[in-house]
Amino acid sequence: xxxxxxxxxxxxxxxxxxxxxxxxxxxxxxxxxxxxxxxxxxxxxxxxxxxxxxxxxxxxxxxxxxxxxxxxxxxxxxxxxxxxxxxxxxxxxxxxxxxxxxxxxxxxxxxxxxxxxxxxxxxxxxxxxxxxxxxxxxxxxxxxxxxxxxxxxxxxxxxxxxxxxxxxxxxxxxxxxxxxxxxxxxxxxxxxxxxxxxxxxxxxxxxxxxxxxxxxxxxxxxxxxxxxxxxxxxxxxxxxxxxxxxxxxxxxxxxxxxxxxxxxxxxxxxxxxxxxxxxxxxxxxxxxxxxxxxxxxxxxxxxxxxxxxxxxxxxxxxxxxxxxxxxxxxxxxxxxxxxxxxxxxxxxxxxxxxxxxxxxxxxxxxxxxxxxxxxxxxxxxxxxxxxxxxxxxxxxxxxxxxxxxxxxxxxxxxx
Amino acid sequence: xxxxxxxxxxxxxxxxxxxxxxxxxxxxxxxxxxxxxxxxxxxxxxxxxxxxxxxxxxxxxxxxxxxxxxxxxxxxxxxxxxxxxxxxxxxxxxxxxxxxxxxxxxxxxxxxxxxxxxxxxxxxxxxxxxxxxxxxxxxxxxxxxxxxxxxxxxxxxxxxxxxxxxxxxxxxxxxxxxxxxxxxxxxxxxxxxxxxxxxxxxxxxxxxxxxxxxxxxxxxxxxxxxxxxxxxxxxxxxxxxxxxxxxxxxxxxxxxxxxxxxxxxxxxxxxxxxxxxxxxxxxxxxxxxxxxxxxxxxxxxxxxxxxxxxxxxxxxxxxxxxxxxxxxxxxxxxxxxxxxxxxxxxxxxxxxxxxxxxxxxxxxxxxxxxxxxxxxxxxxxxxxxxxxxxxxxxxxxxxxxxxxxxxxxxxxxxx
Numbered sequence: 001x002x003x004x005x006x007x008x009x010x011x012x013x014x015x016x017x018x019x020x021x022x023x024x025x026x027x028x029x030x031x032x033x034x035x036x037x038x039x040x041x042x043x044x045x046x047x048x049x050x051x052x053x054x055x056x057x058x059x060x061x062x063x064x065x066x067x068x069x070x071x072x073x074x075x076x077x078x079x080x081x082x083x084x085x086x087x088x089x090x091x092x093x094x095x096x097x098x099x100x101x102x103x104x105x106x107x108x109x110x111x112x113x114x115x116x117x118x119x120x121x122x123x124x125x126x127x128x129x130x131x132x133x134x135x136x137x138x139x140x141x142x143x144x145x146x147x148x149x150x151x152x153x154x155x156x157x158x159x160x161x162x163x164x165x166x167x168x169x170x171x172x173x174x175x176x177x178x179x180x181x182x183x184x185x186x187x188x189x190x191x192x193x194x195x196x197x198x199x200x201x202x203x204x205x206x207x208x209x210x211x212x213x214x215x216x217x218x219x220x221x222x223x224x225x226x227x228x229x230x231x232x233x234x235x236x237x238x239x240x241x242x243x244x245x246x247x248x249x250x251x252x253x254x255x256x257x258x259x260x261x262x263x264x265x266x267x268x269x270x271x272x273x274x275x276x277x278x279x280x281x282x283x284x285x286x287x288x289x290x291x292x293x294x295x296x297x298x299x300x301x302x303x304x305x306x307x308x309x310x311x312x313x314x315x316x317x318x319x320x321x322x323x324x325x326x327x328x329x330x331x332x333x334x335x336x337x338x339x340x341x342x343x344x345x346x347x348x349x350x351x352x353x354x355x356x357x358x359x360x361x362x363x364x365x366x367x368x369x370x371x372x373x374x375x376x377x378x379x380x381x382x383x384x385x386x387x388x389x390x391x392x393x394x395x396x397x398x399x400x401x402x403x404x405x406x407x408x409x410x411x412x413x414x415x
Numbered sequence: 416x417x418x419x420x421x422x423x424x425x426x427x428x429x430x431x432x433x434x435x436x437x438x439x440x441x442x443x444x445x446x447x448x449x450x451x452x453x454x455x456x457x458x459x460x461x462x463x464x465x466x467x468x469x470x471x472x473x474x475x476x477x478x479x480x481x482x483x484x485x486x487x488x489x490x491x492x493x494x495x496x497x498x499x500x501x502x503x504x505x506x507x508x509x510x511x512x513x514x515x516x517x518x519x520x521x522x523x524x525x526x527x528x529x530x531x532x533x534x535x536x537x538x539x540x541x542x543x544x545x546x547x548x549x550x551x552x553x554x555x556x557x558x559x560x561x562x563x564x565x566x567x568x569x570x571x572x573x574x575x576x577x578x579x580x581x582x583x584x585x586x587x588x589x590x591x592x593x594x595x596x597x598x599x600x601x602x603x604x605x606x607x608x609x610x611x612x613x614x615x616x617x618x619x620x621x622x623x624x625x626x627x628x629x630x631x632x633x634x635x636x637x638x639x640x641x642x643x644x645x646x647x648x649x650x651x652x653x654x655x656x657x658x659x660x661x662x663x664x665x666x667x668x669x670x671x672x673x674x675x676x677x678x679x680x681x682x683x684x685x686x687x688x689x690x691x692x693x694x695x696x697x698x699x700x701x702x703x704x705x706x707x708x709x710x711x712x713x714x715x716x717x718x719x720x721x722x723x724x725x726x727x728x729x730x731x732x733x734x735x736x737x738x739x740x741x742x743x744x745x746x747x748x749x750x751x752x753x754x755x756x757x758x759x760x761x762x763x764x765x766x767x768x769x770x771x772x773x774x775x776x777x778x779x780x781x782x783x784x785x786x787x788x789x790x791x792x793x794x795x796x797x798x799x800x801x802x803x804x805x806x807x808x809x810x811x812x813x814x815x816x817x818x819x820x821x822x823x824x825x826x827x828x829x830x
Contacts (some may be wrong), residue, residue, distance in 0.1 A: 020693025088425050117534070124657060137656035144652055148587040152657040153568035153664070156749040157534050158622055167623045169747045170564040172695065183562040185695045185746075188611040207573055208582045208665075208830070234747070237559055241552035242539060242567040246747035249568070250623075280587065280600045331600075332584045332649070332661030335572040415623070 002100035004093045007038035012257075012391065013401020014038075016266070017091060018086050019257035019404075020071050020222065022112040025104055031112040033066035033074060035089050036103075036257060046102040046365075047092060070116045071258065075202045075221040076338040081267065082202070082221075083262055105310045111256035114119045115200050115339040117156045120243040121329060122196075122228055122251065122343035124150040125320040128271060132360040136179075136232075136239060146278065149328045152397060154228075155249035157277040161256050162407040164413035168231055168414040169250035170306055173233040183237070184327045187414035190232035190365060191380040194346040194357035195299045195311050195388055198226035198254055199261075199322055207335035213285060216323040219336065223322075225297070225388045226343050229253065232359050232379070252343070255388070263323060263402055267385075267392040269294040272318045282331065284310075289309040293323040295390050296348040297347060299356070300378065302385040310361070315352050315390075382413040419508045422425060422453035426785050427524040427672075428817020429453075430508060431681070433501050434672035434819075435637065440519055442662070443696040446527040448481035448489060449519075450504050450634040451672060456524045457489035461517040463500075467495045484485050485531045486673065489708040490617045490636040491753040497617070497636075498677055499585065526671035529639075530586060530615050530754040532571045535667065537611075537643055537758035539565040540735040542688060544763040547775040551594075551647075551654060561693065563736035564743045569643075570664035574756060575781050577822040581644055583797060583829040584665035585740035593779075598652070602778075602829035605647035605780060608760040608794040610714045610726050610771035610803055611642035613669055614676075614737055615754060628700060631738045634751065637673040638737075640712070640803045640822040641758050644668065647774050647794070667758070670822040678817055682807040685711040688734045697746065698739045705708060707736040714771070716792065723786055725776070728769050732807075 007014050013036040023034040023041050034041040043372055048063030062085050065073040074082065092098045124130060130141050130150075140358035144150060162165065169188055174181030205211050211219060219386040228248060237248030268290035276284055285291040292315060299311035320328075322344060330336055346356040358379055362368055368376040380386070388407040395401035422429050428451040438449040438456050449456040453735040463478030477500050479571065480488040500643035501751055507513045539545060545556050545565075559565060575581065589596030592605055620626050626634060643663060650662030683705035691699060707730060713722040714726040735743075737759060745751055761771040770776040773794055777783055783791040795801070809815035 007670045016621065119570065121660075142655055144587070144598070144655075150653070150657050151660055153570055153660065155534065155568055155749045156571075157752055157755070158748070160622070160807070167748055170625065171747050172559070185557070185697060207575070237418035239656065240559075241654065241658065242556055243563050243656065245536075246749070250747045252479075271733050280598075284598060300509055333573070333582055334664035335571045335662070337572055340572070373823065 002098055002103060002273050003096045004098060005038050005040050005103060007131060010407050011038045013402070014402055015090060016265050017248050017402040019258040019259045019261060020074070020114065022070060023104065023109040023115045024112060024372050025109055031069040033068065033071055036106065036128065037093055040197050041104045041106055042098060043102045043104060044289070046099055047089065050099050052153065071114050072116050072339045074383055075115065078217050079202065086260060086262060087332050111161055112255060113161045114258050115341070117159050117339055117341045118337045119258060119340040119345070120154040120156040120159055121151050122154045122248065123325050123345035124316050125325065125345045126348045126356070127319040128317065128350055129346040129360065130145070130358060132348065132355060135364065146275070147280070148283065149325045151329060152243045154252060154343065159247055159252045159254060162253050162409060164253065165410040165412050165413045166251035168233065169231055169246060170414055171231065171234040171246040173237045177233040177236065179236045188231035189379070191411060192230045192232055192358045193298055193299065193380070193386045194228035194230055195294065195313055196226040196228050196346055197223050197315055197344045197390065198341050199223045200258060200341055201336045202338060204338050205330045205336040208333045210333065211330035213282060213323060213327045216263060216326050219263045219326060220322065222260040223264060225255040225390045225404045227253040227386060227388050227409060228343055228346065229409050231359065232364065250392050253407050253409040255404050257405050259402060259404055264293050264340065264392065266400060267294045271321055283327055284324055291393070292316045292318065293325065295392050297387045300387045302387065303381070304328070306373065311354060311356055312328050313349050315344065315347060316331055317347055318344060320329040380411050382411055385410040416778045417513055417518060418511045418605050419513065420455050420518060425573065426453045427820050429814040429815070429817055430505060430519050432674060432678050432817040433504050434670040437485060437529045438519065438524040439527060440524055446484040448483065448486055450522065452508055453775050454521050456519045456521055457504065457513060458517045458519060458553040462504065462515055465514050470519070472612050486529050487531050487754045490530065490615060494617065494633050501675060501677060503648060511607045526576055526577045528670060529673050530758045532574050532754055533752045534755040535569040535571040535574055535758070536566050537569045537663065538735070538740050538760035539735050540740065540760045541763045542734040543732065543765055544761040544771060544775065547770060548765065550779065551651060562695070562699065564740045566740070567658045569667060569758065572693060573664055574669060575668045577824060578670050579668065579691045579824040580827050581666035581668065582827045584626060584646055584649065584661060585829055586646065586649040586661040588652040592648040592651065594651045603646035603649050606826060607643055607645040607647055608714065608795070608801040609643035610712055611643050611761055612638050612710065612730055612759045613643040614807065615673060615756055616751045617753060619753050620745045623748045625748065626742050626745035628697060628742045631741050632676065634741060635737065637675040638679060639673055640670040640799060640805045641820045642668040642803050642824060643758055643761065645772065647779065668822050668824040671821050672820050674819055679807065681815060684731050686736055687732050689735070697741060699740055700736065700738055706738065707733065707765070708807070710807050713804045715802045716822050717802065718796070721788065722790050723792070726769065726771055728764050728771055729734045730759065730762060732762055732764045733759060747830070795826050797826055800825040
């Protein structure tokens with residue numbers, strides 16, 4: 001047993017968090033499940049293997065689930081059992097009963113993809129983002145935006161975990177970079193990021209069945225920060241009629257630590273947009289005051305060693321909430337599996353500094369961002385690094401603070 | 416050892432075929448890999464376990480691969496080794512050296528999903544289909560259709576194997592069933608099928624890499640018949656701007672036996688459309704005369720016990736070929752995994768009887784099909800069953816014949 005390490009003031013991984021991830025170390029390169037506290041990972045296989053049988057908390061024993069190379073087995077457990085497990089981790093930290101060897105300094109662990117992702121879908125649910133993207137989607141806000149969360153299937157094979165670098169894609173585009181012109185094949189010239197969150201499915205929804213919104217909570221394991229890397233010239237070429245494919249499919253980055261729905265519930269809040277009066281009953285949340293979450297999001301750019309602030313936004317700005325998204329997704333009967341990833345879509349606000357991607361912030365590159373040091377930014381250049389971050393609470397007056405850590409990724413040149 | 420059963424004249428599973436599938440039986444309910452000859456499945460675990468070590472044909476031993484519950488391990492082997500395995504099965508049949516207990520009458524086996532599908536993408540590559548669908552996609556043929564194979568990500572979680580029934584989905588649509596109107600939520604009223612083929616990825620393409628068309632052959636395991644069940648009212652609602660989601664995601668049916676690329680190569684032929692002069696070099700096939708395959712496709716409807724012929728089409732009608740499709744798919748760097756499924760898109764010809772879905776054949780239900788018995792057909796009704804079938808060769812003059820068997824599925828009412 002070991003005294004629980006102190007949590008540094010700026011750590012996202014406070015006692016209020018208890019996130020879940022998958023780690024390996026140089027001395028044990030097999031990926032395995034972990035939590036985090038302050039600057040340390042907690043090897044959950046070790047913690048639960050040393051736990052007394054009477055706190056094994058159910059069958060199958062969590063320590064076996066935590067010796068898996070992904071969190072899918074754990075995420076698939078009933079929410080009550082997952083909650084007990086999280087409580088046991090917290091109690092072990094509070095009681096200083098975590099075995100010494102379970103603590104691993106975060107700067108010595110390698111983070112792995114936390115879940116085996118069978119399906120990845122991405123939404124288009126920020127009204128401000130939709131407004132600003134209308135030149136790309138037909139000139140105005142599609143009518144269907146207001147009646148159900150818009151969504152497309154993404155590419156699960158190219159979801160990567162921070163800080164994996166990503167590569168500038170090749171593809172077919174028009175030589176204008178827009179929706180008209182002569183088709184050419186080559187490396188994208190309009191590389192963008194998108195500031196999103198993602199959430200993982202816990203309890204599956206069987207094929208052919210839908211999901212009652214009152215039960216949506218049981219089907220959400222937790223959230224990550226998500227960068228939906230985008231190529232705007234490939235997108236302009238391919239968007240009509242089938243939607244995004246190559247323009248999004250080359251890479252999606254997520255932060256490595258999954259913050260559970262339970263940890264986020266103290267930060268439940270009212271969504272910015274109130275459209276209950278026009279919302280279908282199956283998409284209406286029973287308690288508007290807790291319909292979404294107050295999660296502050298930022299995007300930064302590192303170019304030539306200098307960090308530039310790009311965006312400040314908030315999950316509560318979304319027109320459609322995560323609960324509404326998962327219910328709409330399931331409504332058609334496609335089925336949801338444990339480990340499916342749902343992207344919220346770009347999260348933009350009304351102000352210039354709240355626009356969640358460069359397409360919006362620069363008007364498709366036509367109005368470059370100007371920085372205090374005299375530099376300017378249109379689209380991304382090779383070597384640029386994007387860092388997304390998310391926080392809940394402010395810690396002031398003893399209030400809880402939890403964070404997600406980073407989703408960061410560097411843009412490598414095309415090959 | 417046992418004499419090889421005679422192959423009935425009308426069997427798709429001739430000695431020229433040697434398809435691969437996954438079966439179980441009432442006496443052994445564990446799914447396992449099989450081939451088929453005439454009216455019999457061949458349990459490949461048994462065949463290869465009894466084979467002499469010197470014909471084990473590589474490591475890992477194929478019999479271990481064939482004891483898996485999917486064909487992914489086998490499909491991931493190098494194409495030369497897969498070819499040797501197929502040759503060994505054929506020789507065993509020709510030499511009457513298949514163990515008696517490996518033969519299982521097809522009417523006693525249950526067919527399972529042959530591959531674990533990590534990603535499913537569906538193309539839109541028939542010029543005739545694209546023309547006929549233009550009311551749904553914006554009124555004319557999108558310019559990008561002519562320059563690269565159009566494609567979207569489908570839903571891997573809802574790919575099912577024939578003869579699994581499918582269920583009429585619910586969703587949001589306009590009360591007109593078209594692209595305008597008042598949004599309503601309910602069961603789709605415009606249920607359609609789409610006559611397609613699908614092909615499975617063998618050798619993976621790593622994330623971030625593209626695929627040379629000269630090497631495309633090594634990455635295709637084999638083909639199935641595929642029904643891209645579609646809901647036209649959900650599709651009209653959701654198509655702009657993100658493309659198909661609920662309208663396709665509720666179910667996709669495939670035939671259970673995978674016919675290998677090698678078995679299809681004797682039926683290689685010239686595509687109907689010649690657009691080499693405007694095709695990007697990375698999509699140009701070296702030998703136009705063998706650029707695609709002569710595969711005859713049919714669709715039938717069973718309603719109230721009566722079978723109606725709906726469509727006769729051919730894979731060679733496609734504007735973009737499977738080789739071009741997989742190369743385009745990989746070009747963006749999304750990665751392809753063993754077991755990924757690529758749908759060719761609806762395969763239509765020029766004539767009324769060659770239109771591969773009811774949207775086309777009935778002009779969105781406005782011009783119902785009239786049958787000789789006086790009945791007519793708009794969209795599908797609950798209880799309707801669609802049977803897709805595919806054949807190569809005609810068997811005349813001693814020429815080879817191979818077939819795919821059926822993809823069949825019954826439409827169950829919405830719940």
